Amino acid sequence: MAHKTKEFKWEKKHLLGLRELSPDEISYILDTAAGFEQISARAVKKTPPLRGKLVVNLFFEDSTRTRNSFALAASRLSADVVEFTKNDSSVSKGETLLDTARNLEAMGIDIVVIRHGAGGAPKLLSKYINACVVNAGDGYCEHPTQGLLDVYTIRKLRGSLKGLKIAIVGDITHSRVARSDMWAMTKLGAKVTFVGPPTLLPPNVEQLPVKVSYSLDDVIEKVDVINMLRIQFERIGGNPFPSVREYSHYFGLTGERMKKAKPDILVMHPGPINRGLEIESEVADGRNSVILQQVSNGIAVRMAVLFLVNQAAAQQVKQIKET
Amino acid sequence: MNPELLIKNGHVIDPANRINRICDVLIADEKFVEVGRVKKPVSNTLDATGKLVVPGLIDIHVHFREPGDEEEETIASGSAAAVAAGFTSVVCMPNTTPPIENETDVEYVHRKARKARLTHVYTMGAITKGRAGVELAEMGFMSQAGAVGFTDDGDGVQDPSVMLRALKYAQMFNTVIAQHCQDDKIAGPGVMNSGYYSTILGLPGLDPLAEEAMLWRDIQLLKKIKPGTARYHVQHISTAGSVELIRAAKKQGLPITCEATPHHLLLTEKCCAEYDTNYKVNPPLRTEKDIESLKEAIADGIIDALVTDHAPHLQSEKELEFLAAPFGIASLECSLGLYVKALIEPGILDWPGLIRLLTEKPAKIIGVNKGSMTKGKQADVTIIDPEAEYKIDVRKFRSKSRNCPYNGWLVKGRVEKTIVGGEIRFSAED
Numbered sequence A: 001m002a003h004k005t006k007e008f009k010w011e012k013k014h015l016l017g018l019r020e021l022s023p024d025e026i027s028y029i030l031d032t033a034a035g036f037e038q039i040s041a042r043a044v045k046k047t048p049p050l051r052g053k054l055v056v057n058l059f060f061e062d063s064t065r066t067r068n069s070f071a072l073a074a075s076r077l078s079a080d081v082v083e084f085t086k087n088d089s090s091v092s093k094g095e096t097l098l099d100t101a102r103n104l105e106a107m108g109i110d111i112v113v114i115r116h117g118a119g120g121a122p123k124l125l126s127k128y129i130n131a132c133v134v135n136a137g138d139g140y141c142e143h144p145t146q147g148l149l150d151v152y153t154i155r156k157l158r159g160s161l162k163g164l165k166i167a168i169v170g171d172i173t174h175s176r177v178a179r180s181d182m183w184a185m186t187k188l189g190a191k192v193t194f195v196g197p198p199t200l201l202p203p204n205v206e207q208l209p210v211k212v213s214y215s216l217d218d219v220i221e222k223v224d225v226i227n228m229l230r231i232q233f234e235r236i237g238g239n240p241f242p243s244v245r246e247y248s249h250y251f252g253l254t255g256e257r258m259k260k261a262k263p264d265i266l267v268m269h270p271g272p273i274n275r276g277l278e279i280e281s282e283v284a285d286g287r288n289s290v291i292l293q294q295v296s297n298g299i300a301v302r303m304a305v306l307f308l309v310n311q312a313a314a315q316q317v318k319q320i321k322e323t
Numbered sequence B: 001m002n003p004e005l006l007i008k009n010g011h012v013i014d015p016a017n018r019i020n021r022i023c024d025v026l027i028a029d030e031k032f033v034e035v036g037r038v039k040k041p042v043s044n045t046l047d048a049t050g051k052l053v054v055p056g057l058i059d060i061h062v063h064f065r066e067p068g069d070e071e072e073e074t075i076a077s078g079s080a081a082a083v084a085a086g087f088t089s090v091v092c093m094p095n096t097t098p099p100i101e102n103e104t105d106v107e108y109v110h111r112k113a114r115k116a117r118l119t120h121v122y123t124m125g126a127i128t129k130g131r132a133g134v135e136l137a138e139m140g141f142m143s144q145a146g147a148v149g150f151t152d153d154g155d156g157v158q159d160p161s162v163m164l165r166a167l168k169y170a171q172m173f174n175t176v177i178a179q180h181c182q183d184d185k186i187a188g189p190g191v192m193n194s195g196y197y198s199t200i201l202g203l204p205g206l207d208p209l210a211e212e213a214m215l216w217r218d219i220q221l222l223k224k225i226k227p228g229t230a231r232y233h234v235q236h237i238s239t240a241g242s243v244e245l246i247r248a249a250k251k252q253g254l255p256i257t258c259e260a261t262p263h264h265l266l267l268t269e270k271c272c273a274e275y276d277t278n279y280k281v282n283p284p285l286r287t288e289k290d291i292e293s294l295k296e297a298i299a300d301g302i303i304d305a306l307v308t309d310h311a312p313h314l315q316s317e318k319e320l321e322f323l324a325a326p327f328g329i330a331s332l333e334c335s336l337g338l339y340v341k342a343l344i345e346p347g348i349l350d351w352p353g354l355i356r357l358l359t360e361k362p363a364k365i366i367g368v369n370k371g372s373m374t375k376g377k378q379a380d381v382t383i384i385d386p387e388a389e390y391k392i393d394v395r396k397f398r399s400k401s402r403n404c405p406y407n408g409w410l411v412k413g414r415v416e417k418t419i420v421g422g423e424i425r426f427s428a429e430d
Helices: A023-041 A065-076 A097-106 A121-128 A144-158 A176-187 A216-220 A244-251 A291-322 B075-084 B103-116 B139-145 B160-172 B196-201 B208-222 B240-251 B269-274 B288-299 B332-344 B351-358 B360-366
Strands: A054-059 A080-085 A111-116 A132-138 A165-169 A191-195 A211-213 A225-228 A266-268 B005-014 B019-028 B031-036 B045-047 B052-055 B057-062 B087-092 B120-123 B176-179 B231-234 B256-260 B381-391 B410-420 B423-427
Touching (some): A023 A065, A023 A144, A023 A176, A054 A065, A054 A097, A065 A080, A065 A111, A065 A132, A065 A291, A097 A111, A097 A121, A111 A121, A111 A291, A121 A132, A132 A144, A144 A176, A144 A266, A144 A291, A165 A216, A176 A191, A211 A216, A266 A291, B057 B075, B057 B351, B057 B360, B075 B103, B075 B332, B075 B423, B087 B381, B087 B410, B103 B139, B160 B176, B176 B208, B196 B269, B208 B231, B208 B240, B256 B288, B256 B360, B288 B332, B332 B351, B351 B360
Parallel strands (some): A054 A080, A054 A111, A165 A225, B005 B045, B005 B052, B057 B087, B176 B231, B231 B256
Antiparallel strands (some): B005 B019, B019 B031, B381 B410, B410 B423
16 A cells, blocks of 8 residues: 555554544544555455454444444455444443453454443543454544544545635534544644534533534535534433424525535535435435545545554564564 | 540640640540640550641541442441541441431441441431432431431432421421532533533533532522521532632521532542543532632631542442443542642641641531540540651552542651540551
């Protein structure tokens, strides 16, 4: 693979979040992903770097897209994949997360891809087990591979994120995507605005490296990229807005609203889409939509992440042996 | 009859009696006989030269987990931790399993304490049956059995009509109603202070308003209470807003007191940044601004007692996700050093000021005849080496639990001897 970032050495054996990554590290993952993207276009969609390695998809929350994307990414790198799905958010009952992970480790896993309802769960794992830990979404803290595939998609289409204006719209409070996007996009030089009702903006949002607006109409005409978040009914308590109807009226991306947007605006959505709620079908399926490209790019980005953490782990073992 | 005990030549600090000088303390028959220059020879003499000799320390907010969670702490293990930390009296919180909610429960705590025979163990009773916040528990019978106050600690009494009833009913018994101020509707599922850190860590926040809203409400209720009949005590205050509310209520002459913990004086929300569950505590660690405000309140005499809110938990429980781990810090055993670090070293208080908040004033809150060296009182004494520096080592704790974020901290102020009822119950090694 041709890496644009010369003489850079990736040293992290876990990918826990994008907040802790440097701009160089993020760029390096994207460059690595660009190399892997070509593999998916080949007739034989496999490459051997993770041959003989065992990847576990440890998912404590529902997921189809992310779980399958990681499974595909791992298998394209020739790893073996074990699915461990536990749709049990009652984390305080039964086997603890650590015990589950220690048991899996006893079975000889190399990489744990974890999705969990509690912010910080991947960090907890990384402190106690030797395997690589890749965060596939923790509570509403981070979803780093989603953030990476979002910036990958933008970079691919626009060349760079530097100076781009990006709006992230919707339930910011409960969105791990918003947080990972914010870290990745701002680190790569974009200007991010969070758009949503005050009841869906997190505490002390003014301390984050973003602008905040309550009006999609004010923002839409100025931005180069718009990322529409799904309303996470499963995480929202109470009723932060009076009705779906009223929410859509103010924050839905409609065909009408799109008329005010720049003609080449990129429309993104992390999925799954609530059609007619945060985004109208004609926009989701329209010519500005890059939603399906995000999905395709996700595989390459996840291949890059699995590849890099495994490489870092191997190097660390090698260093320990040498000393 | 117990033999005499003479503590010679120590720096005696007895704030209630305005004593702050080098002198001797003579104890006989488990009671204080004299504080001054004692000329007569006593065979049983302790030389306290260079040490502070103070009334036995009192912590009116500890969780000894018995009955129900004896794997975390027992009254015996908690008592051992208490005397090692210089505490001759502690007050257990009633949020055990089952809760302390009738006279038998109160007697059970006392029986276990007598058996341990280390420190005086008092208990508060629950305000409401099952701590459910609905029906009053039998405050009268519990008071008769020796309960030193009432609280649903761990939870606040949510229903204002129930809280008003509790304050009114308590007027019969001249007792204290203590509140863990937390409006559950505002608090929601919060696990740490609501703010920048909760946002970037993706954890639900506990808004300071949850504490302040209930405190404000209770202060309004308190205006319905006849002076001199019942008292209201605010447990573990954590926010600058709470300080202001209490300051104003005291100015109005309302019968209100409050307490603060070492962690709310030393640690901030930033400590949670690595998801270390030893920093998960309720009320949560707040901000520098709140710490400043609490310290100012201590300097101004607004805060009446220092308490640890010693909340032991198993390591296996604390090794959970931050969201799932229980709230609580076990700090009883290292608390004196923490108070020195938080209050004496920065010059907020001098030693007499600190000792007052650990003796005279908390004794007054719970209405027990303790906290001073007045002649005839039961002889509880703590001897402290104020200059001795040591490293906190949780492995040496007598407490059953280790959920203490201060492990490895270097602190000053070591307890040398703890004397309960004239008997030496703890001596530092070496």
